[in-house]
Amino acid sequence: MGNETREHPREISLKPLSRDKIPTVTSDTFARLVLEAEGPIAVEFMSYGCAHCRAIEPALEQVAEMVKLQERIFRVNIAVEPELASRYQIQGTPTLIMFLNRNEVGRVEGPSPTLSSVLTAVTQPFAP
């Protein structure tokens, strides 16, 4: 039963959405916090009006908590930052882009809203 609970995606979505576990970056802070920062970084391009972004939010928050010692996760609200969305050719939301030392090393569009799927998305590009 315990295993089912951990693996069942619906269990994740039942958890309440916490507030601001994932910091937002803007075009003013993107270069400093993402491009010039050291270590692996994942950026979620999203908008609050996107139902699919809402669906993955609990899993993403949980993943951010799990990987916080190795990796940082930020979000970009494309409704506020269309220039960033255009620069990174965002076709739809949510899109996760993984950066390492200024370079894009991976990209996942519309991951399933499950813990395992989001965890894989944000960690696989950095796997040795």
Next chain:
Amino acid sequence: MMQTQPKPILLFNDECAVCRHIGHWVQRSAQGRSGETSILVQPIGDDPERLRSLNPDLDIWDAYATIHVLMPDGSMRLGGEAVAETLRNLPNTKWFAWSFATTIFGFRPFQVVLNAAYAILSDVRPLFGCESCGKPRAMKPIAQVTKWAKILFGGSLHPSPHFSSLSAAKRRTVAISVEPLPQSSHS
């Protein structure tokens, strides 16, 4: 800290053409002859903190998922209840909006119909233009009718996450590649 408002506030999704149209209609209709408005109309916007200053329990994700009316006493009306509250506050519609509060044997038939109507409109709004919803999925008539029937008989007012701008077929992990990013103007 919660801001106290003397009037109800209707929050609408400014990224959705249908919601925007309705929001502007409410704004015009709420204007009395003296220029005073009976209900305030505001776009949801993109600032979670600003919304929390209106009501600490208001979550921006919830605001985009379902129509909200913030009441002066700190409570919130959602979905069909929010629509009824809005109609009660408009000079042109308040004459019939009383019907939504009418109770027959503990059952509010007009409100139930309004809840279902709201849920249906919420689901089909991408067909009329909703930039924030993405492209609508192919309609699944039986699933939709089942869902709307559940709402009609007291199910959740909360619309399901109905639309993704990315179809399941398109969901994929793009091959990992190291490519230089465009030079940032900040760097």
